[in-house]
Structures are given as C-alpha cells and as structure tokens.
Amino acid sequence: xxxxxxxxxxxxxxxxxxxxxVKHFGGxxxxxxxxxxxxxxxxxxxxxxxxxxxxxxxxxxxxKSTTARLLMQINRPDAGDIVFDGExxxxxxxxxxxxxxxxxxxxxxxxxxxxxxxxxxxxVAFGPKAHGLSAxxxxxxxxxxxxxxxxxxxxxxxxxxxxxxxGQRQRVNIARALALxxxxxxxxxxxxxxxxxxxxxxxNLLDDLKRxxxxxYMFISHxxxxxxxxxxRVMVMYLGKIAEIGPADDILKAPRHPYTAALLASQPSTDPxxxxxxxxxxxxxxxPINPPPGCRFHTRCRFAADLCRTREPGLDPVAPSxxxxxxxxxxxxxxxxxxxxxxxx
Amino acid sequence: xxxxxxxxxxxxxxxxxxxxxxTVDFLGGRKPVRAVGGVDLDLKAGEALALLGESGSGKSxxxxxxxxxxxxxxxxxxxxxxxxxxxxxxxxxxxxxxxRGGTVAMIFQDPxxxxxxxxxxxxxxxxxxxxxxxxSHAQGRARALELFERxxxxxxxxxxxxYPHEMSGGMRQRAMIALALACRPKVxxxxxxxxxxxxxxxxxxxxxxxxxxxxxxxxxxxxTHDVGVAVQVADRVAxxxxxxxxxxxxxxxxxxxxxxxxxxxxxxxxxxxxxxxGVRLVTIPGSPPDLADPPPGCPFAPRCTLAVPxxxxxxxxxxxxxxxxxxxxxxxxxx
Numbered sequence: 001x002x003x004x005x006x007x008x009x010x011x012x013x014x015x016x017x018x019x020x021x022v023k024h025f026g027g028x029x030x031x032x033x034x035x036x037x038x039x040x041x042x043x044x045x046x047x048x049x050x051x052x053x054x055x056x057x058x059x060x061x062x063x064k065s066t067t068a069r070l071l072m073q074i075n076r077p078d079a080g081d082i083v084f085d086g087e088x089x090x091x092x093x094x095x096x097x098x099x100x101x102x103x104x105x106x107x108x109x110x111x112x113x114x115x116x117x118x119x120x121x122x123x124v125a126f127g128p129k130a131h132g133l134s135a136x137x138x139x140x141x142x143x144x145x146x147x148x149x150x151x152x153x154x155x156x157x158x159x160x161x162x163x164x165x166x167g168q169r170q171r172v173n174i175a176r177a178l179a180l181x182x183x184x185x186x187x188x189x190x191x192x193x194x195x196x197x198x199x200x201x202x203x204n205l206l207d208d209l210k211r212x213x214x215x216x217y218m219f220i221s222h223x224x225x226x227x228x229x230x231x232x233r234v235m236v237m238y239l240g241k242i243a244e245i246g247p248a249d250d251i252l253k254a255p256r257h258p259y260t261a262a263l264l265a266s267q268p269s270t271d272p273x274x275x276x277x278x279x280x281x282x283x284x285x286x287x288p289i290n291p292p293p294g295c296r297f298h299t300r301c302r303f304a305a306d307l308c309r310t311r312e313p314g315l316d317p318v319a320p321s322x323x324x325x326x327x328x329x330x331x332x333x334x335x336x337x338x339x340x341x342x343x344x345x
Numbered sequence: 346x347x348x349x350x351x352x353x354x355x356x357x358x359x360x361x362x363x364x365x366x367x368t369v370d371f372l373g374g375r376k377p378v379r380a381v382g383g384v385d386l387d388l389k390a391g392e393a394l395a396l397l398g399e400s401g402s403g404k405s406x407x408x409x410x411x412x413x414x415x416x417x418x419x420x421x422x423x424x425x426x427x428x429x430x431x432x433x434x435x436x437x438x439x440x441x442x443x444x445r446g447g448t449v450a451m452i453f454q455d456p457x458x459x460x461x462x463x464x465x466x467x468x469x470x471x472x473x474x475x476x477x478x479x480x481s482h483a484q485g486r487a488r489a490l491e492l493f494e495r496x497x498x499x500x501x502x503x504x505x506x507x508y509p510h511e512m513s514g515g516m517r518q519r520a521m522i523a524l525a526l527a528c529r530p531k532v533x534x535x536x537x538x539x540x541x542x543x544x545x546x547x548x549x550x551x552x553x554x555x556x557x558x559x560x561x562x563x564x565x566x567x568x569t570h571d572v573g574v575a576v577q578v579a580d581r582v583a584x585x586x587x588x589x590x591x592x593x594x595x596x597x598x599x600x601x602x603x604x605x606x607x608x609x610x611x612x613x614x615x616x617x618x619x620x621x622x623g624v625r626l627v628t629i630p631g632s633p634p635d636l637a638d639p640p641p642g643c644p645f646a647p648r649c650t651l652a653v654p655x656x657x658x659x660x661x662x663x664x665x666x667x668x669x670x671x672x673x674x675x676x677x678x679x680x
Contacts, residue, residue: 059544060543167632200629204625272576280548284513284515285546
C-alpha cells in the first residue's frame, strides 16, 4: 500500500473516530407534539484504523444501519463528533462535501440504489462529473472502474440496471462508490442479498480492491462467518449501544458478552450430528422505543443479576484491545460471576 | 393436548407426497420459460425434506406447484402430482379449496402474505376452522387458542385479539404457523420462513417447526438457500439447480459427501467458522442459467470445471451412489 497523498496524521491516527454518537427518531414534532422516541443509536464511541476492516454485527433495531447512515451524513446525528483523519467534521478544515468524497457506501438492495434510467457507465460517471470532471474524463474513469470490478465496459457499459444480474448490479454499486476515490467504504449488508456462489466472488473482489486502492472498510453484516472472515476487528451492537468490540478472532471465538455468545450459538451447523437442540435466547430483541433500564440485554440474559437490572455497564477493557459492556466481564463489578479482584481474594 | 391437532388419518408409513416428472412452464412471454424441468419427489408422513437452491433454481416454484398456487392462466403444470391419494392437478374448485389448508398448508417468508392486516389473528384462525370443518365460531376460537399455545406464543389468550402489526417479527411467524396448522394438514410446505428473521429468533422458529413435525407427524418440505438451516430442519436434502434436482440424499450424505459438482462448489464456496483468513475463497465461476434459454444438457455444464462435451447431450440420468443418495451427473467420481 502506497502512502495516500491525502493522509494527514500518519498510520497511527485513526481514519475515522466517533464519540458520543446519538440519534433518536420521533419524539419532538409529530401530530400531537410528542410521539414515542426511538433510541436508534444511544451513545456510541469507536474508531477505525487506516487500512483495517471493522466488522459490525447485531440484530434488527441494534443501530448498525443507523450508525452507517450517520457516518454517511444521510441522517444528521443529534449529538456526537465525527473526526476523519484528525479533522472534525463540520469545521472549516473538513466541510461536508470534502468529507463525503472520502466516505462512500454500498447498500444491500442493489437495484433500489441505482437509477433505473441511467446506463451502467452513466451511473458510475455521474459522481465524478458532479464533482467537476469533464464528461470524457468521467466516462474514461467509469470504464476503468467497471473493468476493475469485472464488468467488461464494452459489453456492460450501455446496459441498464434491470438488464444485469444481482451480483453484477452489486459490482456496479461498488464501482460507483469507488468513482470518487474514497478512503473509507461502508458496506451495509452489501453481499447479504446475493446467492452464496456469487457472494464469494464479490468478497474476493472486495479483498482485491481494498489492497489495490488502499481502502478502509466498515463491513456490516448479520452473517458472523462472513464478518469474521472479512474483518480485523468486530463491533457487536445491541439496542443502540456497543456490547463488545475487539479483534475479530477474540470476539467470535472467545466472546466476553453473553449476547455475542448467544448470537454465535444461534448459527445452525452444517453437521447433522451437531444440530442445535435448544434456542440460546427466547423472544425477540426488545423494541428500541423503550429500552430496558440497567444493562439493555438483561431481559434476555441467562446470567442477569440484580446489579444488571439497575446499573448500566460501561464499555470496559477485558483483554488486550478488547472491550465489553458486561458486569460479568469486569473484575470486582459486584456481579456474582465476575472475576474477583486479586487483592480482595 | 397434541392428539386433537394431529390429523386423524395419518398412518405412520404412507407415502404422502408422490411427484413424478413435475414441470412448470411460465407462459405469456415471447416463449415459454421452463422454471421446473422434471422433478421427482417422495415424502412419507413425519418426514422432513429440505429443498436447497439459489434464486432462480425453481425451488419456490416447485413448492407452489404442489399447492397449485401459481397463476392458472400464465402457467402450465405437467407431470404426476399425488398428495394423500389425491390427483392434485385434477382437483376442481371446491375440492381444491378443501385440499388447500386441509391436506397441505404453506408458510411463507413474509407473514404479511398469509395474515390479513385488518382482522384479529384469533378470528382469522377461527374463520379457517369454520370454513373447513363447519364448526361454530366459538369452537374455532378454542382451536385458535390451542394452536397459539402449541406454537408457544406467550399470553396466548390475550394475543388472539392482536392484529398482525401488533406482533414482533418472530411472533407473527408463530401466528402464521398456527394459522397454517388450523385445519390439521398432513403436509406443511415452508418457503424460506426464517430468512427475514434475526439469528436468535430464526433458531427458535426452526426448533418449533421440528418439534411440530415430530409431534404432529407432519410431512414437511422446507425451501431454503441456507445449508445450515437445511441441516437443522431436515433429514433429507434435495439440491436444486436450473429447475432440476441435481442431488438427493440424507443431509449427512449430501453435505458430508457431496457428489454433484454444483453441490461440491456450493459447499466449497461457503465461509465456515474455520475458513482461514486472507485466503481466496473458492468460487463457482459465472452465474446461474437463463431459464428462457437453458443449456442443452446438464444445466450446470456451462459453469462446471469437470464438464466434457457429452454433458451437453441431454439431461444426465440419475446416478445412484448409495441407497437414497443419487446425483444427476455423468462425471460423478471424476474428481
């Protein structure tokens, strides 16, 4: 990876860091002035290092997609700072337009995210043209990128989105996202709608592109195996908060949060002798309109103690580079199953 | 508690579903599109079969054909289709209505397709019972309560008065299963019923279906694209590609010792908890066939690394590998 001329803070400075990110929907306004408040993202802090892939997992309503949309500034956060390569978003040093060129997103629905009336090459050339490139130069870049994602421009460039397969459409979306030469690519369930045999092709492509363009990924998926395979670090979200974050293999092989463990134990095995006999969790994820007090997971947690119902756990270090929001993982927290402090023992 | 929900005439060993040479053509385009190219299936009471395939493989169309849910004017169904002794393709209006729900019922990926948004769920179930069995509304409501308890909906009596939108995703799925079971069917068809659910909810529904299948002696055909889900719910797996069953066998055989190059490719391209990182994934090159213009012989030949010219000479015959395990491939054992 060559050094990006746009790099400002050097390799040790995170490409993106987020602190105190909050987004609530509803509440104010509404027909009667006060509707229910959906606490979609409720105080989230994390950073993504240059060149790494951060995987994000969690169930519906956990806030993973809202987090992505806040990073893309599709929705504006209610609170919190976004710092990109050392510059705070919204200051004179980093305005929205400059930021957006460097952060691009690929969505799950490959068809809904393309304009049906633009050909594939027009789609990819659109962004560069809007950012001031001449029509000819933009088209040349589009052809380059289409070739790069495995779509021969002479064969595919003039087609419309409905004339190609789902896997090919997702390649178009990836080419379009790369057309503005971003540094961070947010992939929100980008391969989830693809068939398995096509998914593997697109994952290989993402791997190649990351290396060749020096990209950083935020990879959101519900498929834990895919996330482990793609990511350096993994962030697990539950009801608008981070449950656990750390190195991918630590999180997915030795989880410290009972929710992560339950997610893993819910994955059906392909070995008929290893069928799951009992569901790890009962019920559905609770509604983010009225998150439970204390630890948000306590209503479904088999280890919940009195402490968990009243005091919300912080996101605390439990192993090198590994943070978890669980009283059980923290020494001396007061939870009956917490490791005891060596001094107290 | 279980006995009254079980269909009274289900004998333990009867062949409930008998399908031979099932074809489905979609008409109305420039030329007919053959979505299902000749499927053979047998299913006994209490048996669960997973129909595993990717989009466009014909798995959902096969399932819908079994219940004649495809639009009559735009589809042509061929072959033999006997379920519980009835010739499904010969059923006329009234007997077809009794057959649907009474002999065969279906659950879907989207409960919105099965549940009416403007009626209380308890009343929807009661109505089905009244229609099919000539019972009173009160008897229908009593059956609905029994079913809600059977599918483990908490505070079942209160939940009967819910509208579909008042339930969470997993709960709606349970309600739809209750509705499907309302008239004591012998065969349950499931079309990706857990694909849209979160992982921790999906496993609850899969376990529930397995339990119902066992307790009620249901024959279940479960359509899915997910190998893990197939293994979790079914004893036998049929792999579908390009409108054909390319491999059939016990889940242990098909997943543990796959014979067809497509099954092998599909399993090899999966990412498992042990897939080494940074190593390129094995992929199947190309994409599934265009059903409007299918390959002349084996549907997988254009993407198959083992293909030889003879693969284009017509659909390969079934090659038996073990009792109950077969694959349609002339190159079985080539690599």
